[in-house]
Amino acid sequence: MGEVVNVLVAFAVIVFIFRWATSSNDTTEQRSAADTLGFRPKPVTQVMIDTISNMFPDIPVDNVRYDLLRTGSVELTSNKILERGFLDAPPPAYYTLFPRDTNATSTARPPAANATARAAANKHSESLISRYHLQDRVIKAESILEEQIGGKAVWEDTAEKREASLRERKAQMILAARQRLLAQQQKTTSASNKA
Incomplete structure:
Protein backbone atom coordinates (compact mmCIF):
# COMPACT_ATOMS: atom_id res chain seq x y z
CA MET A 1 0.00 0.00 0.00
CA ALA A 34 -3.10 40.71 -19.40
CA ASP A 35 -1.64 43.38 -17.11
CA THR A 36 -1.97 46.03 -19.83
CA LEU A 37 -5.52 45.16 -20.93
CA GLY A 38 -6.89 44.07 -17.57
CA PHE A 39 -7.94 40.64 -18.82
CA ARG A 40 -6.28 37.62 -20.39
CA PRO A 41 -6.60 38.09 -24.17
CA LYS A 42 -7.93 35.25 -26.30
CA PRO A 43 -6.17 34.33 -29.56
CA VAL A 44 -7.49 36.39 -32.48
CA THR A 45 -6.75 35.81 -36.16
CA GLN A 46 -6.99 38.26 -39.03
CA VAL A 47 -9.72 36.09 -40.55
CA MET A 48 -11.87 36.64 -37.46
CA ILE A 49 -11.38 40.41 -37.70
CA ASP A 50 -12.11 40.41 -41.44
CA THR A 51 -15.27 38.37 -40.93
CA ILE A 52 -16.71 40.88 -38.47
CA SER A 53 -15.49 43.87 -40.52
CA ASN A 54 -17.16 42.50 -43.66
CA MET A 55 -20.44 41.93 -41.84
CA PHE A 56 -20.37 45.31 -40.08
CA PRO A 57 -18.21 47.74 -42.10
CA ASP A 58 -19.20 50.74 -39.99
CA ILE A 59 -17.64 49.30 -36.79
CA PRO A 60 -13.98 50.40 -36.40
CA VAL A 61 -11.40 47.62 -36.69
CA ASP A 62 -9.84 48.45 -33.32
CA ASN A 63 -13.21 48.02 -31.59
CA VAL A 64 -13.66 44.67 -33.34
CA ARG A 65 -10.18 43.43 -32.37
CA TYR A 66 -10.60 44.57 -28.76
CA ASP A 67 -13.93 42.76 -28.39
CA LEU A 68 -12.54 39.63 -30.07
CA LEU A 69 -9.63 39.70 -27.61
CA ARG A 70 -12.18 39.66 -24.80
CA THR A 71 -14.59 37.05 -26.22
CA GLY A 72 -12.44 35.01 -28.59
CA SER A 73 -15.57 34.27 -30.64
CA VAL A 74 -16.89 35.76 -33.87
CA GLU A 75 -20.41 34.67 -32.93
CA LEU A 76 -20.39 36.42 -29.54
CA THR A 77 -18.98 39.62 -31.03
CA SER A 78 -21.49 39.69 -33.90
CA ASN A 79 -24.35 39.00 -31.48
CA LYS A 80 -23.18 41.89 -29.31
CA ILE A 81 -23.20 44.21 -32.34
CA LEU A 82 -26.67 43.03 -33.34
CA GLU A 83 -28.05 43.50 -29.83
CA ARG A 84 -26.39 46.80 -28.96
CA GLY A 85 -25.62 48.29 -32.38
CA PHE A 86 -22.03 49.16 -31.42
CA LEU A 87 -18.89 47.85 -29.73
CA ASP A 88 -17.09 49.58 -26.89
CA ALA A 89 -13.98 51.53 -27.83
CA PRO A 90 -10.73 50.06 -26.54
CA PRO A 91 -8.95 51.81 -23.66
CA PRO A 92 -5.74 53.78 -24.29
CA ALA A 93 -3.66 50.86 -22.95
CA TYR A 94 -4.87 48.77 -25.90
CA TYR A 95 -2.97 51.00 -28.33
CA THR A 96 0.35 50.22 -26.61
CA LEU A 97 -0.06 46.58 -27.68
CA PHE A 98 -1.80 47.23 -31.01
CA PRO A 99 -0.70 50.59 -32.45
CA ARG A 100 -2.89 52.10 -35.13
CA ASP A 101 -1.82 51.56 -38.71
CA THR A 102 -1.71 55.00 -40.31
CA ASN A 103 -1.35 53.62 -43.86
CA ALA A 104 -4.55 51.56 -43.82
CA THR A 105 -7.94 53.18 -43.92
CA SER A 106 -10.87 51.60 -42.15
CA THR A 107 -13.25 52.46 -44.99
CA ALA A 108 -11.23 50.68 -47.68
CA ARG A 109 -12.91 47.54 -48.93
CA PRO A 110 -10.93 44.43 -49.74
CA PRO A 111 -10.56 43.60 -53.46
CA ALA A 112 -12.97 40.68 -53.17
CA ALA A 113 -15.67 43.00 -51.84
CA ASN A 114 -15.07 45.42 -54.74
CA ALA A 115 -15.44 42.57 -57.23
CA THR A 116 -18.66 41.46 -55.55
CA ALA A 117 -20.02 45.01 -55.66
CA ARG A 118 -19.18 45.28 -59.38
CA ALA A 119 -20.91 41.96 -60.10
CA ALA A 120 -24.00 43.11 -58.19
CA ALA A 121 -24.03 46.41 -60.09
CA ASN A 122 -23.81 44.57 -63.41
CA LYS A 123 -26.65 42.29 -62.37
CA HIS A 124 -28.82 45.28 -61.42
CA SER A 125 -28.02 47.09 -64.68
CA GLU A 126 -29.46 44.14 -66.59
CA SER A 127 -33.09 44.76 -67.55
CA LEU A 128 -35.90 42.66 -66.16
CA ILE A 129 -36.95 41.75 -69.68
CA SER A 130 -33.59 40.09 -70.38
CA ARG A 131 -33.28 38.63 -66.87
CA TYR A 132 -36.62 36.81 -67.15
CA HIS A 133 -36.23 36.06 -70.90
CA LEU A 134 -39.32 38.00 -72.00
CA GLN A 135 -37.94 39.50 -75.24
CA ASP A 136 -40.33 37.52 -77.45
CA ARG A 137 -43.34 38.54 -75.32
CA VAL A 138 -42.63 42.29 -75.45
CA ILE A 139 -44.38 42.65 -78.82
CA LYS A 140 -47.39 40.62 -77.68
CA ALA A 141 -47.66 42.66 -74.49
CA GLU A 142 -49.03 45.73 -76.27
CA SER A 143 -52.57 44.41 -75.87
CA ILE A 144 -52.39 43.47 -72.16
CA LEU A 145 -55.03 45.31 -70.22
CA GLU A 146 -54.32 46.67 -66.74
CA GLU A 147 -57.18 44.61 -65.30
CA GLN A 148 -55.60 41.37 -66.51
CA ILE A 149 -52.51 41.96 -64.37
CA GLY A 150 -52.44 40.76 -60.77
CA GLY A 151 -55.83 39.90 -59.42
CA LYS A 152 -56.45 36.78 -57.45
CA ALA A 153 -54.50 33.69 -58.30
CA VAL A 154 -56.13 30.28 -58.34
CA TRP A 155 -54.58 27.80 -55.92
CA GLU A 156 -53.18 25.03 -58.08
CA ASP A 157 -53.08 21.36 -57.12
CA THR A 158 -49.36 20.73 -57.46
CA ALA A 159 -46.27 22.70 -56.59
CA GLU A 160 -45.15 22.72 -60.23
CA LYS A 161 -48.41 24.30 -61.38
CA ARG A 162 -48.22 26.89 -58.59
CA GLU A 163 -44.65 27.73 -59.59
CA ALA A 164 -45.63 28.09 -63.25
CA SER A 165 -48.59 30.30 -62.28
CA LEU A 166 -46.32 32.50 -60.17
CA ARG A 167 -43.80 32.77 -63.01
CA GLU A 168 -46.56 33.77 -65.43
CA ARG A 169 -47.96 36.43 -63.07
CA LYS A 170 -44.44 37.80 -62.54
CA ALA A 171 -43.92 38.03 -66.31
CA GLN A 172 -47.27 39.80 -66.75
CA MET A 173 -46.41 42.33 -64.04
CA ILE A 174 -43.02 43.06 -65.62
CA LEU A 175 -44.56 43.55 -69.05
CA ALA A 176 -47.31 45.79 -67.65
CA ALA A 177 -44.73 47.88 -65.79
CA ARG A 178 -42.80 48.25 -69.03
CA GLN A 179 -45.95 49.43 -70.81
CA ARG A 180 -46.64 52.01 -68.09
CA LEU A 181 -43.04 53.26 -68.30
CA LEU A 182 -43.23 53.61 -72.09
CA ALA A 183 -46.57 55.46 -71.82
CA GLN A 184 -45.12 57.79 -69.21
CA GLN A 185 -42.05 58.45 -71.36
CA GLN A 186 -44.30 59.24 -74.35
CA LYS A 187 -46.26 61.73 -72.25
CA THR A 188 -43.11 63.51 -71.05
CA THR A 189 -41.60 63.69 -74.54
CA SER A 190 -44.84 65.02 -76.05
CA ALA A 191 -45.12 67.57 -73.24
CA SER A 192 -41.53 68.70 -73.76
CA ASN A 193 -42.04 68.96 -77.54
CA LYS A 194 -45.11 71.19 -77.03
CA ALA A 195 -43.21 73.49 -74.69
Missing part, protein backbone atom coordinates in the same frame (compact mmCIF):
# COMPACT_ATOMS: atom_id res chain seq x y z
CA GLY A 2 2.90 2.34 0.78
CA GLU A 3 4.37 1.84 -2.67
CA VAL A 4 1.12 2.96 -4.37
CA VAL A 5 1.11 6.18 -2.35
CA ASN A 6 4.76 6.83 -3.28
CA VAL A 7 3.97 6.30 -6.98
CA LEU A 8 0.98 8.69 -6.84
CA VAL A 9 3.01 11.38 -5.06
CA ALA A 10 5.85 11.00 -7.57
CA PHE A 11 3.40 11.22 -10.47
CA ALA A 12 1.78 14.37 -9.04
CA VAL A 13 5.21 16.00 -8.59
CA ILE A 14 6.19 15.17 -12.18
CA VAL A 15 2.92 16.62 -13.55
CA PHE A 16 3.39 19.78 -11.46
CA ILE A 17 6.98 20.25 -12.69
CA PHE A 18 5.97 19.62 -16.30
CA ARG A 19 3.15 22.20 -16.16
CA TRP A 20 5.40 24.73 -14.49
CA ALA A 21 8.14 24.24 -17.10
CA THR A 22 5.87 24.44 -20.15
CA SER A 23 3.73 27.35 -18.96
CA SER A 24 6.65 29.59 -17.98
CA ASN A 25 7.77 30.02 -21.63
CA ASP A 26 4.86 32.16 -22.78
CA THR A 27 3.50 33.55 -19.53
CA THR A 28 5.70 36.64 -19.55
CA GLU A 29 4.21 37.81 -22.85
CA GLN A 30 0.68 36.84 -21.84
CA ARG A 31 1.15 38.30 -18.39
CA SER A 32 2.22 41.66 -19.80
CA ALA A 33 -0.76 41.70 -22.21
Whole structure:
Protein backbone atom coordinates (compact mmCIF):
# COMPACT_ATOMS: atom_id res chain seq x y z
CA MET A 1 0.00 0.00 0.00
CA GLY A 2 2.90 2.34 0.78
CA GLU A 3 4.37 1.84 -2.67
CA VAL A 4 1.12 2.96 -4.37
CA VAL A 5 1.11 6.18 -2.35
CA ASN A 6 4.76 6.83 -3.28
CA VAL A 7 3.97 6.30 -6.98
CA LEU A 8 0.98 8.69 -6.84
CA VAL A 9 3.01 11.38 -5.06
CA ALA A 10 5.85 11.00 -7.57
CA PHE A 11 3.40 11.22 -10.47
CA ALA A 12 1.78 14.37 -9.04
CA VAL A 13 5.21 16.00 -8.59
CA ILE A 14 6.19 15.17 -12.18
CA VAL A 15 2.92 16.62 -13.55
CA PHE A 16 3.39 19.78 -11.46
CA ILE A 17 6.98 20.25 -12.69
CA PHE A 18 5.97 19.62 -16.30
CA ARG A 19 3.15 22.20 -16.16
CA TRP A 20 5.40 24.73 -14.49
CA ALA A 21 8.14 24.24 -17.10
CA THR A 22 5.87 24.44 -20.15
CA SER A 23 3.73 27.35 -18.96
CA SER A 24 6.65 29.59 -17.98
CA ASN A 25 7.77 30.02 -21.63
CA ASP A 26 4.86 32.16 -22.78
CA THR A 27 3.50 33.55 -19.53
CA THR A 28 5.70 36.64 -19.55
CA GLU A 29 4.21 37.81 -22.85
CA GLN A 30 0.68 36.84 -21.84
CA ARG A 31 1.15 38.30 -18.39
CA SER A 32 2.22 41.66 -19.80
CA ALA A 33 -0.76 41.70 -22.21
CA ALA A 34 -3.10 40.71 -19.40
CA ASP A 35 -1.64 43.38 -17.11
CA THR A 36 -1.97 46.03 -19.83
CA LEU A 37 -5.52 45.16 -20.93
CA GLY A 38 -6.89 44.07 -17.57
CA PHE A 39 -7.94 40.64 -18.82
CA ARG A 40 -6.28 37.62 -20.39
CA PRO A 41 -6.60 38.09 -24.17
CA LYS A 42 -7.93 35.25 -26.30
CA PRO A 43 -6.17 34.33 -29.56
CA VAL A 44 -7.49 36.39 -32.48
CA THR A 45 -6.75 35.81 -36.16
CA GLN A 46 -6.99 38.26 -39.03
CA VAL A 47 -9.72 36.09 -40.55
CA MET A 48 -11.87 36.64 -37.46
CA ILE A 49 -11.38 40.41 -37.70
CA ASP A 50 -12.11 40.41 -41.44
CA THR A 51 -15.27 38.37 -40.93
CA ILE A 52 -16.71 40.88 -38.47
CA SER A 53 -15.49 43.87 -40.52
CA ASN A 54 -17.16 42.50 -43.66
CA MET A 55 -20.44 41.93 -41.84
CA PHE A 56 -20.37 45.31 -40.08
CA PRO A 57 -18.21 47.74 -42.10
CA ASP A 58 -19.20 50.74 -39.99
CA ILE A 59 -17.64 49.30 -36.79
CA PRO A 60 -13.98 50.40 -36.40
CA VAL A 61 -11.40 47.62 -36.69
CA ASP A 62 -9.84 48.45 -33.32
CA ASN A 63 -13.21 48.02 -31.59
CA VAL A 64 -13.66 44.67 -33.34
CA ARG A 65 -10.18 43.43 -32.37
CA TYR A 66 -10.60 44.57 -28.76
CA ASP A 67 -13.93 42.76 -28.39
CA LEU A 68 -12.54 39.63 -30.07
CA LEU A 69 -9.63 39.70 -27.61
CA ARG A 70 -12.18 39.66 -24.80
CA THR A 71 -14.59 37.05 -26.22
CA GLY A 72 -12.44 35.01 -28.59
CA SER A 73 -15.57 34.27 -30.64
CA VAL A 74 -16.89 35.76 -33.87
CA GLU A 75 -20.41 34.67 -32.93
CA LEU A 76 -20.39 36.42 -29.54
CA THR A 77 -18.98 39.62 -31.03
CA SER A 78 -21.49 39.69 -33.90
CA ASN A 79 -24.35 39.00 -31.48
CA LYS A 80 -23.18 41.89 -29.31
CA ILE A 81 -23.20 44.21 -32.34
CA LEU A 82 -26.67 43.03 -33.34
CA GLU A 83 -28.05 43.50 -29.83
CA ARG A 84 -26.39 46.80 -28.96
CA GLY A 85 -25.62 48.29 -32.38
CA PHE A 86 -22.03 49.16 -31.42
CA LEU A 87 -18.89 47.85 -29.73
CA ASP A 88 -17.09 49.58 -26.89
CA ALA A 89 -13.98 51.53 -27.83
CA PRO A 90 -10.73 50.06 -26.54
CA PRO A 91 -8.95 51.81 -23.66
CA PRO A 92 -5.74 53.78 -24.29
CA ALA A 93 -3.66 50.86 -22.95
CA TYR A 94 -4.87 48.77 -25.90
CA TYR A 95 -2.97 51.00 -28.33
CA THR A 96 0.35 50.22 -26.61
CA LEU A 97 -0.06 46.58 -27.68
CA PHE A 98 -1.80 47.23 -31.01
CA PRO A 99 -0.70 50.59 -32.45
CA ARG A 100 -2.89 52.10 -35.13
CA ASP A 101 -1.82 51.56 -38.71
CA THR A 102 -1.71 55.00 -40.31
CA ASN A 103 -1.35 53.62 -43.86
CA ALA A 104 -4.55 51.56 -43.82
CA THR A 105 -7.94 53.18 -43.92
CA SER A 106 -10.87 51.60 -42.15
CA THR A 107 -13.25 52.46 -44.99
CA ALA A 108 -11.23 50.68 -47.68
CA ARG A 109 -12.91 47.54 -48.93
CA PRO A 110 -10.93 44.43 -49.74
CA PRO A 111 -10.56 43.60 -53.46
CA ALA A 112 -12.97 40.68 -53.17
CA ALA A 113 -15.67 43.00 -51.84
CA ASN A 114 -15.07 45.42 -54.74
CA ALA A 115 -15.44 42.57 -57.23
CA THR A 116 -18.66 41.46 -55.55
CA ALA A 117 -20.02 45.01 -55.66
CA ARG A 118 -19.18 45.28 -59.38
CA ALA A 119 -20.91 41.96 -60.10
CA ALA A 120 -24.00 43.11 -58.19
CA ALA A 121 -24.03 46.41 -60.09
CA ASN A 122 -23.81 44.57 -63.41
CA LYS A 123 -26.65 42.29 -62.37
CA HIS A 124 -28.82 45.28 -61.42
CA SER A 125 -28.02 47.09 -64.68
CA GLU A 126 -29.46 44.14 -66.59
CA SER A 127 -33.09 44.76 -67.55
CA LEU A 128 -35.90 42.66 -66.16
CA ILE A 129 -36.95 41.75 -69.68
CA SER A 130 -33.59 40.09 -70.38
CA ARG A 131 -33.28 38.63 -66.87
CA TYR A 132 -36.62 36.81 -67.15
CA HIS A 133 -36.23 36.06 -70.90
CA LEU A 134 -39.32 38.00 -72.00
CA GLN A 135 -37.94 39.50 -75.24
CA ASP A 136 -40.33 37.52 -77.45
CA ARG A 137 -43.34 38.54 -75.32
CA VAL A 138 -42.63 42.29 -75.45
CA ILE A 139 -44.38 42.65 -78.82
CA LYS A 140 -47.39 40.62 -77.68
CA ALA A 141 -47.66 42.66 -74.49
CA GLU A 142 -49.03 45.73 -76.27
CA SER A 143 -52.57 44.41 -75.87
CA ILE A 144 -52.39 43.47 -72.16
CA LEU A 145 -55.03 45.31 -70.22
CA GLU A 146 -54.32 46.67 -66.74
CA GLU A 147 -57.18 44.61 -65.30
CA GLN A 148 -55.60 41.37 -66.51
CA ILE A 149 -52.51 41.96 -64.37
CA GLY A 150 -52.44 40.76 -60.77
CA GLY A 151 -55.83 39.90 -59.42
CA LYS A 152 -56.45 36.78 -57.45
CA ALA A 153 -54.50 33.69 -58.30
CA VAL A 154 -56.13 30.28 -58.34
CA TRP A 155 -54.58 27.80 -55.92
CA GLU A 156 -53.18 25.03 -58.08
CA ASP A 157 -53.08 21.36 -57.12
CA THR A 158 -49.36 20.73 -57.46
CA ALA A 159 -46.27 22.70 -56.59
CA GLU A 160 -45.15 22.72 -60.23
CA LYS A 161 -48.41 24.30 -61.38
CA ARG A 162 -48.22 26.89 -58.59
CA GLU A 163 -44.65 27.73 -59.59
CA ALA A 164 -45.63 28.09 -63.25
CA SER A 165 -48.59 30.30 -62.28
CA LEU A 166 -46.32 32.50 -60.17
CA ARG A 167 -43.80 32.77 -63.01
CA GLU A 168 -46.56 33.77 -65.43
CA ARG A 169 -47.96 36.43 -63.07
CA LYS A 170 -44.44 37.80 -62.54
CA ALA A 171 -43.92 38.03 -66.31
CA GLN A 172 -47.27 39.80 -66.75
CA MET A 173 -46.41 42.33 -64.04
CA ILE A 174 -43.02 43.06 -65.62
CA LEU A 175 -44.56 43.55 -69.05
CA ALA A 176 -47.31 45.79 -67.65
CA ALA A 177 -44.73 47.88 -65.79
CA ARG A 178 -42.80 48.25 -69.03
CA GLN A 179 -45.95 49.43 -70.81
CA ARG A 180 -46.64 52.01 -68.09
CA LEU A 181 -43.04 53.26 -68.30
CA LEU A 182 -43.23 53.61 -72.09
CA ALA A 183 -46.57 55.46 -71.82
CA GLN A 184 -45.12 57.79 -69.21
CA GLN A 185 -42.05 58.45 -71.36
CA GLN A 186 -44.30 59.24 -74.35
CA LYS A 187 -46.26 61.73 -72.25
CA THR A 188 -43.11 63.51 -71.05
CA THR A 189 -41.60 63.69 -74.54
CA SER A 190 -44.84 65.02 -76.05
CA ALA A 191 -45.12 67.57 -73.24
CA SER A 192 -41.53 68.70 -73.76
CA ASN A 193 -42.04 68.96 -77.54
CA LYS A 194 -45.11 71.19 -77.03
CA ALA A 195 -43.21 73.49 -74.69
